[in-house]
Amino acid sequence: MFHVFCAAMGGFSDNIWLNVFFVLAGVVLVLWGADRLTEGAVSLAERMKVSQMVIGLTIVAMGTSMPEFCVSLVSALKGTPDLAVGNVVGSNIFNTLLIVGVAALVLPITILKTTVRKDIPFAVLASAALFLLCLDGNISRVDAGFLLILFFFFMGYTLFTAKSGDVPAAEEKKPMKPLVAAMWLLVGLLCLVFGSNLFVDGATTVAKTMGVSDAIIGLTIVAGGTSLPELATSVVAARKGNSGIAIGNVLGSNVFNILFILGVTGVISPMNIQGIGTVDLTVLFGSMVLMWLLSFTKYTISRIEGTLMASCYMAYMTYLIIQVMK
Template sequence: MTLSIAYILIGIIAVLWGADKFTDGAAAIARKMNIPEIVIGLTIVAMGTSAPELFTSVVSALKGSTGLALGNIVGSNIFNSLLIVGAAAAVAPISISQATIIKDIPFALVASLLLTAVCLDGNLTHIDSLLLLIGFALFLAYTLQIARNGKTEDSKTEKSQALWKSILFIIIGLGCLIVGSNLFVSGASTVAEQLGVSDAIIGLTIVAGGTSLPELATSIISARKGQSGIAIGNVVGSNVFNILAILGITGFISPMTNLGGITTIDLTMLILSIILVWAMSFTKYKIERWEGSMLIVIFSFYLGWLIYSAL
C-alpha cells in the first residue's frame, strides 16, 4: 500500500512538470509554423496526452478486462468535459472560436453518439471498431484542412523559441506525462483493487482520472498562460481521439463481447457532458469561471453516484 501511494505522488509530480514543458513546446511550434493553436491542441497535444488511455485500454482489453478498457475511455471523456474544462475555466476564462463551436465540439458530440450507438447491443465488434476508425480518419482530414487554411487568429506574437528546443520540450514533456500517468494508474488501481472495487468502477474513476491527468495539467496550464486554443482543443481532440482512435484500435485488436459493467447512465453522462460544454460555449464565445465551477459541481455529483453505486 505504501509503495502504491508513493507511485501516485511521483506520478502527479511527473505529470504536472511534463504538462508544462509539453505545452510550451507545442505552442512554440504552432507559432513558428504559423499553425492555429486549436489545430495543435486537436492533434499533437490531444494525441500526446491521450497516450496513457491508449496504452491502458489496449492492455486491459487484451487481458480480458473489458470493463476497465471501456470504462477508461468513457470515464476519461466525462472527466475531460466536466472536470478539466471546468478547472481550466475556473483558473482563467476560456475563449472559444466560432469554428470550434460550429465544427470541433459537434464532432466530439457525434463521436460520443456513435460510441453509444455501437454499444447498444452490448458488444464492440470488428465492424463497430472499423466504423470508429473511419470516423477518426475523417476527423484528421478535417483538422489538416484547417492547418492548410493557415488561419492564425489564436496565435500570439511572442519571442521565437528554437525549433530543436521546442521539439525537445515536447519529447521530454510527453515522456513525463506517459510515465507519470502510468505510475499514478498503477498505484491507484492497486489501492482500489485491495478495497474490492469492480473493474468498471475502477475504469470510470481511478484509471480514467489517472490517464486524464495529462489533459488536466495541460489544459489548466494552457488556460493560465492564455492559450485558450490549446486548452479547449486538447479536451475536444482527446475526446475524439479516445473514442474513435483508441476504442477503434482496442476493439479491432480485441473485440469486446460485453460492456463489462458500463451502464446506459454512464453513456448518457458521456453525451450530456459534451453538450454542456457546447451550450456554455455560446455565451459570448467564452466559458466563464462560474460556468467552469458549475461543470466541476456536476462532475462531483456524478463521481459521488459512482462511489455510492460501488458500495
C-alpha cells in the same frame, strides 16, 4: 513491442506506502511535463503558422491520450474489456466536465467560432456514436472499424482546413527554435505518460485490495489517472492564456479516445461490455452537449459555467460511490 512495453509498466508492489509514493511521484512528473509540453506546443504552432487549436486537436491531444491508449489496449488483450471501455468513458467525462471546468476557473476560456461550429459538434457526434454502438453490449470489429473511419475523416478534415487565420498575435518574446520546441514537446509527453502510469498503477493496486470492480476502477481511478496529462496540460495552458491549446486538447483527446483507442482496441479484440451502464453513457453524451451549449454564451466558458461543469462531475462521482456502497 508496444504491448510488451505497456505491460511492463504494470505489476508494482502491493505495499500501500510504496504505491502512495508512486501516486505522488506520478503527479509531480505530470505537472512538470505539462509545463514543458505547453511551451513546446505553443512555439511549434507559432513556427508552423497554424492555430493553437489545431496543435491542441492533433499533436497535444494524441500525446496526452497515450496513457488511455496503453491502458485500454492492454486491458482488452488481457480480457478485461470493462476496464478498457470504462477508462475511455470515464476519461472523456473527466475531460469535458472537470478539466474544462477547472481550466475555466483558472481563467475563462475563449472559444473560436470555428470550434463551436466544427470541432465540438464532431466530439458530440463521436460520443453519440459510442452511445449507440454500446446499446447492444458489444463493440464488434465492424463497430471498431466504423470508429476508425470516423477518426481518419476527422483528422484529415482538421489538417485540410488548418490555416493561419486563427493564429494569435505573436508575443514579444522570440519563439523557441523548432528543434528545441520539438524536444520539449517530446520530453513533456514522456513525463506525462510515465507519470500517469505511476499514478494509475499505485491507485489501482490500492482500489483492487478494497474489492472495487474493474468497471468502477476504469470509470474513476484509471480514468482520472490517465486524464492527468489532459488536466495538467489544459490548466497550465489556460493559466498562460493559451485557451486554444486548453480546449483543443480536451476536444482532440475525447475524439481520439473514442474513435482511435476503442477503434484499434476493438479491431484487435472485440469487446463484450457489461459494467458500463446507460447512465454512464448518458453522462458522457450529456457532458459534451452541455459544453457545446455553454460555448454559445459569448463564445466563452466563464468561471460560473466552469463551476457548473465541475459540480456536475462531482455529482456523477457521488453517484458512482453510492453504487459501489450498495
